[in-house]
Amino acid sequence: MEGPKAPKDPTKKRKSFYIMRGKSVAGSPQPDGRGIQFLYMNDGRMLSSARLVGGITDEEMLGLLATTAGFRQLVHSIGVTVEAEDRELVADFCLQMYGHRDVYGSGTTLRLPVQADGMERILELEGCEWSEDDNIPGQIRFEFPQAGTLATVAVRFYLQDGYDAPEVEDEQPVDFTSPYYRGMLEKSLMQTGNNARLKRVIDQARRGEDVTVAFIGGSITQGAGAIPINTECYAYKTFKGFCELTGRGLEENVHYVKAGVGGTPSELGMIRYETDVLEDGRITPDLVVVEFAVNDEGDETKGECYDSLVRKILNAENHPAVILLFAVFANDWNLQERLSPVGRAYDLPMVSTRDTVVEQFYLKPGSGKVVSKNQFFYDSYHPTSVGHTVMADGILHLLQVVDGQEADVDTLELEKIVPPIGGAFEKVRLLDRRHPHEEEPGNGLPSGDGNTVWDQWNLETDCGGFCHVDTELQAVERNLDLGVTPEFADNWMYRGAEGGRxxxxxxxxxxxxxxxKDSASNQVGCAEVWVDGEKVLYVDPHVNGWTHCNALICFKSGERKRRHVEVRLAPGMEDKDFTILGFGVV
Structure with missing residues (x-):
């Protein structure tokens, strides 16, 4: 190999800041065999990354990142670095703008091939063609030729003349063995609660009895931010640590269930618990970790759904142990104060990631700071693999403390405890098109014998124009899978092109x-729910702006009686699509 005979003098670099630095990515499997890592930049994520990673505090600059027009005013060019084991590999860096008319279809997508050799490549914005319909920076993608490709990436914005950015200092690796880190874990333990159920599960596992450890929550439980998502997530690391604590091999007699669904609160979690965790009775968990502390802001009951879910789990015939886990966002926020009364009322073990990390974020290295926000957070909402490790270590610290304690007597009598927030949905069950009395055969549920919850509903349905099955659904990585499983696959879809009742x-x-189903598609319309001739709910599936599962209360009466329910497209939207994923019924 020969170098240039007369290399040019270096061009003076512009001021710049990183929005990603040393970030681990993995190519999720796509139908065409490629692997893609999606990194969403909307809903304030790009601004948060500029703060966390780039150290930007100038509110004017941050505000410019909120729109495509502002982005073009601020950013001169983009530097992209990809480093992978195969240095000859070429990945495509894509920055997609979301459009006004069609969120995913009418905006500009900037693309730059980047060799995975650790060298920075520059995307000059001046010569790019831009769509007139550009609205906001929407997402960054790293597209790899093959699924499963692991890489480390960096993205930085070089600024137009007149803008400044601070120099970014190198960070020290996280020392998981330091006394400061042990002190962090001690702060994570809110309470051990009554340890009887938890000690029983630990002892059962040690004796070689079959034990199932399950996790239910939002995108953090799904594994978002962990690379790879299946083995670096807090759930799997907790499961692995539990096996080590009890001296058992992985999946020897201790079994693992991960049921996280991104962007969904306990209002949906309580409905999908039987399908996603219990798998309609095929699984009986002995320990369930519940993580909704950063997902439940949108819960319209302000905690009653969470309380109901916890009661539902505790009330199982095998008396499972429950751990309440309180994750945290990059702005130091969670719903710990709202939801922790549930743990206190039922005397449950509780672990707070917020209490673990937030205080030390603002200390100096050498004075108690162990992990920075940039090291802990993948974006403004999700932890990195390091962050997932910290979360898991908090739970494992609880298990170690309980393991060293004398066993309590299990005094929990749930029926005698008034729910601290509310338990009206404790017995909620999912109704979808698998129901035994649906016209479609082969639903996989037991036939009615007069005693099941389905029989007690005395259900009669007419799907009308909602006779199709939607296959474009929110899909998640379950358990140890890298592939995704669709949520609520047994649904009722109305197609506006065909119409119907x-x-x-x-x-x-x-x-x-x-x-x-939420959606960003213009082809999806709004719907109304009518009960006994009265409109009780107007449903707009565009509020969240992505393909996503959502739940809303139609009615909560406390009175059990026969009702006539209709779901119809809103007036003037009969030519649009709408998907009923199911119903939660009490």
């Missing part, structure tokens, strides 16, 4: 929730 049913129940 409203969905209607006669049902005997106390309360009802609608589970529906």
């Amino acid at each position: 409203p969905f209607s049913m006669e049902i005997t129940c106390e309360s009802l929730l609608l589970v529906y």
Whole structure:
């Protein structure tokens, strides 16, 4: 190899800041065999990355990142670095702008091939063609030729003349063996609670009995930010640590269930618990970790759904142990104060990631700071693999403390405890098109014998125009899978191009929730829910702006009676699509 005969003098670099630095990525499997890492930049994520990673505090500069027009005013060029084991590999860096008319279809996508050799490549913005419909910076993608490719990436924005950015200092690796780190873990333990159920599970595992450890929550439980998502997430690391604590091999007699769904609160979690965790009775968990402390802001009951979910889990015949886990966002926020009364009322073990990390974020290295926000957070909402390790270590610290304690007597009598927030949805169950009385055969549920919850509903349905099955669904990585499983696959879809009658049913129940699909598509319309001739709910599936599961309460009466329910497209939207994913029925 020969170098240039007369290399040019270096060009003076512009001021710049990173939005990603040393970030681990992995190519998730795509239908065409490629691997893609999606990194969403909307909803304030790019601004948060500029603060956390780039050290930007200038509010004017941060504000410019909120729109495509502002982005172009601020950013001159983009530097991208990719480093992988195969240095000859070429990845495509993509920055996609979301559009006004069509979120995913009408905006500009900037693309730059980058060799994975650790050298920075520059994307000059001046010569790029831009769409007139550009709205906001939407997402960054790293596209790899093969699924499963692991790489480390950096992205920085070089600034237009007149803008400044601070120099970024190198960070020290996280020392997981330091006394400061042990002190962090001690702060994570809110309470051990009554340890009887937890000690029983530990002892059962040690004796070689079959034990199932399950996790239910949002995107953090799904593994978002962990690379790879299946083995670096806090759930798997906790499971692995539990096996080590009890002296058992992985999946020897201790079994693992991970049921995290991104962007969803306990309002949906309580409905999907039987399908996603219990797998309709095929699994009986002995320990369940519940993580919704950063997902439940959108819960319209302000905690009653969370309380109901916890009661549902505790009330199982095998008396499982429950650990409440309180994750945290990069702005130091969670719903610990709202939800922790549930743990205190039922005397449950509780672990707070917020208490673990937030205080030390603001200390100096050598004075107690162990991990920075940049090291802990993958973006403004999700932890990195390092952050997932810290979360898991907090739970494992609890298990070690409980393991060293004398066993308590299990005094929990749930029926005698008034729910601290509310338990109206404790017995909620999912109704979808697998129901035994649905017209479609092969639903996989037990036939009615007069005693099941389904029989008690006395259900009669007419799906009308909602006779199709939607396959474009939110899909998640379950358990140890790298591939994704669709949520609520047994749904009812209305196609506006074909039309048809409203969905209607006669049902005997106390309360009802609608589970529906959110979407950014203009082809999806709004719907209305009518109960006994009265409109009780208007549903706009565009609020969240992505393909996503959502649940809303149709009615909560406390009175069990026969009702006529209809779901219909809103007036003027009969030519649009809408998907009923299911119902939550009490």
